[in-house]
Each structure stands twice: as C-alpha cells, then as structure tokens.
Amino acid sequence: MLSVARSLEEGRYQGAIARCLSLAWGEVSARGLARSLAVPGHVRMVAVGGATLGGSGKTPLAIACARELAWQGARVAFVGHAYRARPGRARVVSPNDSLLEVGDEALVAASALEAHGVPVIVAGSRALAVELAARRADVLVLDGVLQTAPSRASLSLLAVDAEEPWGRAEAVPPRGDLRAPIASLLAATDLVVRVGEGSLDATVTSGGAHLGDTFYSWETLRPLRLGLACALARPRRLLRSLARHGITPVAAAFAGDHRSIAARAVGHPVDLWLATAKCARHMPATSTPLATLDHDVVCSPTLATRLSVARLDPRPHQQ
Numbered sequence: 001m002l003s004v005a006r007s008l009e010e011g012r013y014q015g016a017i018a019r020c021l022s023l024a025w026g027e028v029s030a031r032g033l034a035r036s037l038a039v040p041g042h043v044r045m046v047a048v049g050g051a052t053l054g055g056s057g058k059t060p061l062a063i064a065c066a067r068e069l070a071w072q073g074a075r076v077a078f079v080g081h082a083y084r085a086r087p088g089r090a091r092v093v094s095p096n097d098s099l100l101e102v103g104d105e106a107l108v109a110a111s112a113l114e115a116h117g118v119p120v121i122v123a124g125s126r127a128l129a130v131e132l133a134a135r136r137a138d139v140l141v142l143d144g145v146l147q148t149a150p151s152r153a154s155l156s157l158l159a160v161d162a163e164e165p166w167g168r169a170e171a172v173p174p175r176g177d178l179r180a181p182i183a184s185l186l187a188a189t190d191l192v193v194r195v196g197e198g199s200l201d202a203t204v205t206s207g208g209a210h211l212g213d214t215f216y217s218w219e220t221l222r223p224l225r226l227g228l229a230c231a232l233a234r235p236r237r238l239l240r241s242l243a244r245h246g247i248t249p250v251a252a253a254f255a256g257d258h259r260s261i262a263a264r265a266v267g268h269p270v271d272l273w274l275a276t277a278k279c280a281r282h283m284p285a286t287s288t289p290l291a292t293l294d295h296d297v298v299c300s301p302t303l304a305t306r307l308s309v310a311r312l313d314p315r316p317h318q319q
Contacts, residue, residue, distance in 0.1 A: 030184035049146025054233020057195030077137035080106035090123035155310035162196025233257035
C-alpha cells in the first residue's frame, strides 16, 4: 500500500473533494510563503525554499549557497529549521549533537560547513535562531524559508528538482505535493534554481560512496549486492540518480521523511547498505556496513554572482 507521501507525489488523490481541498490548501499556503521575521538592519538574508513537500533539494542548495558566500569572504551563518527535533534554546549546531535535539538536516549542514567556518544555528523558533545568527554574521542563509516579511529577503531562491520541477502531479495536496500553487511560488521568489545532475543552475556531483576512510567508486559498487536505506520524502529521485550510474539496489529500507528506519527493514542479506548523509542518521545498527553516498551541490557562476549581489544589497531591513 502506498504511503500518503507517495500518493501525493504521484497525484493519486483526485475527484471533486480533492479539488476543493486543493483550492483551500492553495489559498492558505500562498499566504504563508513569506515568513515574518525581525532582522537587524545590517543583516542580509538569502532565503531558500523548496517547491515540493520534500525532495526539491533545498537544504543541499542552501548549504552550497552558504559555502559560496564564505568563499566570497562574507561573514555568513546558516539558519536551520530543526524539523522533528527539540533544540530548546537557540544554539550553534555541532556535527556530534543529538539527532533528537537539532534534527537531521542541521547535522548534515554542520558537517558540511564546519570546515568553512560557517555556524549552523537552530532554535525552538525561527525568530530565535535568526536573532542569534544575526549576532554572528552579516549574511544569513535561511533553509526552508522562501520569503521574508515585512522586508523581502535580499535574495529568494526556489529550489526545484531539475527533472520534475513542480512534482509529478503539478498540484498542491491532496492532488499533488507542491508546497503552494505555482503562480504563488513564482511571485514569492527572485530565482528558480534547478537542482540536479547536469543542471546549469546548481549541479549535483556524486562519485560514489564513503565508508569511513574507504571510498567506493560507482565501478566498485556495481558488482555488489546493495541495499538502499532512505528517509526522504521522494525516494524515487534517489533511485533515479543511482540508476544513472548503473546501480540497482537488491533491497530497500524506506521510512517517511525525517523518520527512523525500522530495524526489521534492514535484515536483507546485502554486501553493503547505501544511504544519503541525512538518511544515514536514521539507520539502525546493523552487522552489514553502511556507506554514505557522496553528494554535493555546486552553485553555477550565475548563481554565485546573484549571491554576491545579495550580500551587498543596499536596502536596509526593517528594524
């Protein structure tokens, strides 16, 4: 039986009732695209939202933007959302923090950005996280916020899957998995960024998988019996990416987005489990080794230029 998330992705809910519910969802979601945040006047905001309810690549894009801004010499902080976690106070995330306290995406961001000197900050509310981040940086990258109010972000980026930018159904729930109507998303953002392998906006690079200090290339992985552990909203996107490299898992252990993978799901006889850095956080202990997929997003020169302009935005934010 398909999960609700998979049914939304594939547009399986149709009919008169579904159309009425989608209209209501669209009206409410459109009003909530701009997050009300009080930001000091010296701070510039780069807001990164996703087009779909998971699977659009917004967090990898936000990480790439923070890294690019750091390379440009900006004093930047990454503001996460700690979804399904309880961080309590505003805090700077360490890669070794508890998953239950800071959330999987904040941990992934902290691991990716630690070497670049970019603090990752979460709190019980976005406002508290922004308040702490603004004391540490001049440019804030907001993961999961498409637009800000009362002042607009210096740059708003809408992350979309390069192959299915508006999902398979191109509709909001329950008829599809769009976060809001397409017209509303476009009105709220400055730039649509296609995230994917070969994309001209934000390219996904991947050469294989890491197991400790050992690197497995695609050529090394292909002969193995591989299992895929996945805690993503849209696992089909990951399967599609693996297929491009000639990888077909013989077993799969899927959980809902940001949810723990059941121990019974990883009992298949495989040589190696594969997972993204995010999904690996939800993997139970197993006697079979777990390798983390090598996955990175690189900003295009055009996007890098837009980020440079945004950090020098002369417009003061409302105090």
